[in-house]
Amino acid sequence: xxxxxxDEWMKKFQQEWNNEPExxxxxxxxxxxxxxxxxxxGADKASGFIKVENGKVTEAGGYNGEALNWDMRADSDNWxxxxxxxxxxxGLGMAVTTGKLKFSEGDFKAMVKDPRMATPFIKSxxxxxxx
Numbered sequence: 001x002x003x004x005x006x007d008e009w010m011k012k013f014q015q016e017w018n019n020e021p022e023x024x025x026x027x028x029x030x031x032x033x034x035x036x037x038x039x040x041x042g043a044d045k046a047s048g049f050i051k052v053e054n055g056k057v058t059e060a061g062g063y064n065g066e067a068l069n070w071d072m073r074a075d076s077d078n079w080x081x082x083x084x085x086x087x088x089x090x091g092l093g094m095a096v097t098t099g100k101l102k103f104s105e106g107d108f109k110a111m112v113k114d115p116r117m118a119t120p121f122i123k124s125x126x127x128x129x130x131x
Contacts, residue, residue, distance in 0.1 A: 004047070004076060004079060004080075005038050005039060005040075005046075005047035005048035005062075005063075006047070006048065006062060007048070007061045007062035009048065009131055010038075010048040010049065010050060010060040010061050010062065011060050011061060012131045013048075013050065013057075013060060013127070013128060013131050014050060014057040014059075014060035016127045016128075016130045016131055017050070017052075017056075017057045017124070017127055018056050018057055020123065020127050022119075022120065022123050023055075023120045023123045023124055023127055024055045024056050024057070025055065026055070026116070026119065026120040026123075027052065027054075027055030027117075027120050028054050028055030028056065029055070029116070030055075030116045030117070031054050031055075032052060032054070032055055032117065032120075033052055033053045033054060034051075034052050034069040034070060035049060035050070035051050035052070035066055035067060035068050035069050035070070036049060036050050036052065036068065036069065036070040036071075036072070037049045037063055037066075037068040037070065037071040037072065037104075037105070038050075038072055039063070039071070039072070039073050040073060040074070040075060040076060041073045041074060041075050041102060042073075043073070045063055045065075046063040046068065046071050046073075046104075047062065047063055048060070048061065048062055048063055049061065049062075049063045049066050049068065051066070068104075068105050068106075069105060069106060070103065070105055070106035071103065071104035071105035071106065072101060072102070072103055072104075072106075073101070073102045073103075073104060074095070074100055074101045074102070075100075078095070078100045078101070079128075082095070082125045082128075083125060083126070083128045083129030084129060086122065086123075086125060086126045087122050087125045088122060089112070089118065089122065092112070092118075092121075092122060093112070096108055
């Protein structure tokens with residue numbers, strides 16, 4: 001198994017993201033563009049990143065200091081758990097409230113209030129499970 005959020009893992013995630021219309025297609029409709037980092041709680045920096053342009057991931061890999069709009073952190077066990085069982089809105093809220101999922105960058109509250117963003121965000125976790 002490829003190491004979570006490694007360069008190789010992030011490139012596979014890019015392929016899965018772009019192949020999922022409920023994710024890339026939904027975000028394309030709202031012209032969503034962002035740079036998103038993924039990593040582990042307690043680490044100084046993200047481990048991997050994706051660059052999303054109009055819903056599609058155009059760059060992905062190990063994190064190398066890119067400016068991030070979103071930076072999400074959790075421990076490895078929680079990431080794996082969320083990949084296996086889709087999180088849902090309630091689960092997402094609980095993960096953030098209990099500190100299992102931390103946003104070092106990004107406005108979580110604004111995102112969850114907009115179903116055009118929240119629904120694809122939740123879908124991204126099950127897409128990660130395909131990597």
